[in-house]
Ligand code: ATP
């Protein structure tokens with residue numbers, strides 16, 4: 158399968174693939190290099206990506222946005238309220254999971270955040286397979302650095318429902334930094350360069366500081382503001398105009414979802430214009446109550462409006478630097494990515510924070526997806542990529558707990574905040590029976606509110622105490638894996654075994670001297686090497702490790718997978734039905750036209766009369782009963798017309814061929 162990297166953006170997503178020639182961004186069905194992160198639900202089918210975005214204003218109540226923010230969000234989380242404020246779809250809870258409530262295929266339905274992201278990923282996959290004419294199975298998915306274990310697991314589950322194999326979940330900015338390290342040709346060989354990467358997107362702001370040299374990258378520190386992005390700028394502008402329009406036109410767009418959403422869209426546009434111009438207009442016809450609104454904003458107005466936001470830009474940078482143990486002076490280079498980093502006052506703010514200008518080596522919009530595709534390729538058994546080593550940084554200390562046995566403690570902080578991952582540790586426990594292990598965040602107070610402090614539970618079974626021993630020595634291989642998941646990779650019992658080992662004889666130095674007199678003795682010693690008995694710990698039995706964590710069970714994954722592919726089949730059938738209907742309609746018009754022109758001498762008057770009537774009847778049917786019919790009926794009607802149409806066409810074509818031949822014969826003569 159083609160290595161596939163996805164930058165799942167809250168606003169739009171970028172996909173890239175790795176091929177022999179390199180890493181390419183894949184365009185979508187309308188040749189855009191980014192696809193709106195939108196899932197819309199209709200009477201019959203879903204509209205995902207571009208089509209969903211196109212239908213958004215006319216289908217606000219059933220168009221789900223903010224997929225990435227919803228993913229894996231618990232209903233207890235205050236962030237659900239934040240997202241509800243940006244969403245036009247009611248967000249509800251089902252068994253603790255955030256769901257969107259929509260009307261689909263004529264019924265009220267609820268879809269979990271994991272299902273929604275799966276729908277979207279499936280669309281991206283489908284698009285990539287079509288564009289690259291290859292199959293896509295393995296995926297490296299980029300997610301925000303602030304995703305918790307539960308959110309990362311939800312991301313992996315969404316991939317699985319979409320029929321994808323998540324070979325790695327990677328932090329977005331880490332993926333961009335990998336891309337930087339892989340493609341930049343002038344990196345130092347030894348003393349690594351310190352680079353600060355800043356990503357300001359639609360909904361969040363991240364600063365990641367990394368040490369990079371040829372073939373190697375290590376994340377040193379990360380800071381973020383989860384609620385700082387382009388959408389907050391849009392909201393500030395919209396709220397400003399909401400007040401202005403209330404005063405000026407006596408209309409309250411806040412009371413009208415559609416009006417508010419139109420002003421929001423216009424505000425985003427205005428914001429973008431202001432990135433390149435010093436002033437920009439806003440004009441919306443009949444925004445509500447038949448009122449047309451118009452106004453304008455200058456770059457200074459905007460800057461004034463977003464002052465409270467700009468003040469928050471420094472904190473994530475300082476946090477990242479603190480974690481990295483670096484000062485702004487020690488940072489060699491600053492890279493800005495993400496759509497919102499195009500805003501001039503934000504650029505100035507970043508420059509002020511560091512006290513130096515930034516570079517633009519990376520493509521603002523595509524570097525995350527490209528880095529992710531490269532990482533996916535690193536995991537591919539078939540594609541060979543340039544060797545590159547990289548390590549990310551752990552943001553939360555994690556402690557593993559067990560029921561105390563004969564060891565002197567019942568827990569151990571295994572992974573520290575600020576340590577690098579992937580990383581592996583071995584824990585030794587002395588057990589007489591099967592046991593359980595829990596992993597928990599060490600400092601719940603550092604976590605987003607409503608995060609479950611329990612990361613996972615494992616039950617380890619198969620423990621047998623070896624003969625002549627009091628307990629089994631159980632080894633646990635605990636790992637923070639490349640995706641950042643806290644795991645127990647394996648567990649096994651070890652026991653001391655005795656081994657006979659040859660004692661290495663030091664090469665006798667006095668060989669030459671001894672050669673004279675004590676020949677006999679020397680020879681005998683060489684023939685029979687000396688042995689010693691050594692005791693070694695060896696694995697004597699593998700134990701069963703069963704994981705219980707925030708993932709969906711196999712049964713539910715299978716159920717969701719099945720549902721998803723049923724919806725895909727429905728979408729496909731709707732698209733094909735529409736296609737056949739259009740084909741029928743078009744055939745009626747062309748055939749009618751030709752019957753009066755080029756075919757007119759090739760049909761008998763009876764045929765003409767019969768066919769004309771059929772064309773008229775079918776046309777009437779199309780606008781009446783056949784307006785909303787089945788694919789089969791459209792095909793049948795088409796074939797009915799074509800059986801006569803093709804007969805006439807055949808005669809016409811034969812005549813044309815005959816004329817052509819005559820012409821050629823004349824030429825030759
Ligand atoms: P996130 O990373 O937060 O999940 P995302 O990856 O979808 O979101 P990006 O694609 O990096 O976000 O950026 C989208 C944001 O950038 C939008 O809010 C958009 O309005 C903003 N944006 C794009 N172009 C410009 C511009 N020229 N000036 C100002 N803002 C812009």
Ligand code: K
Pocket residue numbers: 164165166167169170171191522
């Ligand atoms: K994006």
Ligand code: MG
Pocket residue numbers: 164165166167329358359495
């Ligand atoms: Mg982004």
